[in-house]
Amino acid sequence: MHLPRPSRFHLAAFSGVVLLVALALYYGLDGVTQAFAEVGWGIALVVIVRFGQVAFSGVAWQAVLLAPTAWWVCPLLRWVREAINVLLPVAQVGGDIVGARLLARQGVKGPVAAASVLADLLVQVSTQLVFSLLGLGLFLVSTGDGETALWLGASLLLFAFGVIGFFVLQRWGGIGWVERRIVAAATKNGWSVPGGIVGLADSLAATHRAPGRLAVAAAIHMGIWIFGALEVWIVLAFLGHPIGFAEALVIESLSHAARGALFIVPGGVGVQEAAIVAIAAAYGLPPQLALAVGLVKRVPDLVLGIPGLAIWQALEFGRLRPVPVHQGPER
Incomplete structure (x- = not known):
């Protein structure tokens, strides 16, 4: 029997799981699980914080969408996007591709839907870069740990190159070049052209000509990043090791930067x-507690992710019906 060859995403996912298990074993599985259990009902608060982040991420997506939709569509589809990105063995953009397709099924023109996802992603990663730079600055001021800062800075530099490349791709004709190549290849080989491709570059250019919308989305995303630091703050408070919100922001921002730099690892597992663990050590936190923080932050991935996948399947099979919208001129 011929088995399918594992993809790079499956291999990255496996490597991440191995790293996570190795960390737990190295620092003592009993201590980590005991710390996890001590968080208690604080886990519910972390889930609530994450739900707020996802919901407002949908609002930010709605801000850059140049088409009318029901108020709940983008928050609901953002939920689906996040669920796929954190739970399935795909790079952390797989859910965004699905989100664009599902948005098109809700009555939005394919190129407009795809352009809104690309613009939303650009705003998201750009504000994440600013958030991470803020965290790195606070880390240097509060700890003076140059060795750890160097490691963190290297991850941040890698992430920054990715953000800059994504910006150049969107603003200087890269999307148009890709669109033309796909259409030419499809025409030459008699393939059907994906619905969101033809007109994508024009739709994306129209989105970038609405700086007010992009600014609103950026403000929302920046608020979401800062709000997310409550997850770390809550967990450590329940573990009896309270830290200031600035320290929680450092841990949150720089761990996200490392995750963004290695986006090929599904969900950033490990x-x-x-x-x-590395960042918290600079603040004197035991590795067992730091690892417990990371594991508690995985709980919302499951609690919100599993229903998100169920919603995805309901949408795919038509159990959640599209809401017809009036397709007037793009705003």
Whole structure:
């Protein structure tokens, strides 16, 4: 029997799981699980914080969408996007591709839907870069740990190159070049052209000509990143090791930077936890507690992710019906 060859995403996912298990075993599985259990009902608060982040991420997506939709569509589809990105063995953009397709099925033109996802992603990663730079600055001021800062800075530099490349791709004709090549290849080989391709570059250019919308989305995303630091703050408060919100922001921002730099690892499994352990050590936090923080932050991935996947399947099979929208001129 011929078995399918594992993809690079499956291999990255496996490597991340191995890293996470190795961390737990190295620092003592009993201590980590005991710390995890001590968080208690604080885990519910972390889930609530994450739900707020996802919901407002949908609002930010709605801000850059140049088409009318029901108020709940983008928050619901953002939920699906996040669920796929954190739970399935795909790079952390697989859910965004699905989100664009599902948005098109809700009555939005394919190129407009795809352009909104690309613009939303650009705003998201750009504000994440600013958030991470803020965290790195606070880390240097509060700890003076140059060795750890160098490691964190290297991850941040890698992430920054990715953000800059994504920006150049969107603003200087890269999307148009890709669109033309896909259309030419499809025409030459008699393939059907994906619905969101033809007109994508024009739709994306129209989105970038609405700086007010992009600014609103950026403000929302920046608020979401800062709000997310409550997850770390809550967990450590329940563990009896309270830290200031600035320190929680440092741990949150720089662990996300490491995760973003190694985006090929699905859900950043292992990467996020290793970063939290390294950063928290600079603040004198025991590695067992730091690893417990990382594991508690995985709980919302499951609690919100599993229903998100169920919603995805309901949408795919038509159990959640599209809401017809009036397709007037793009705003």
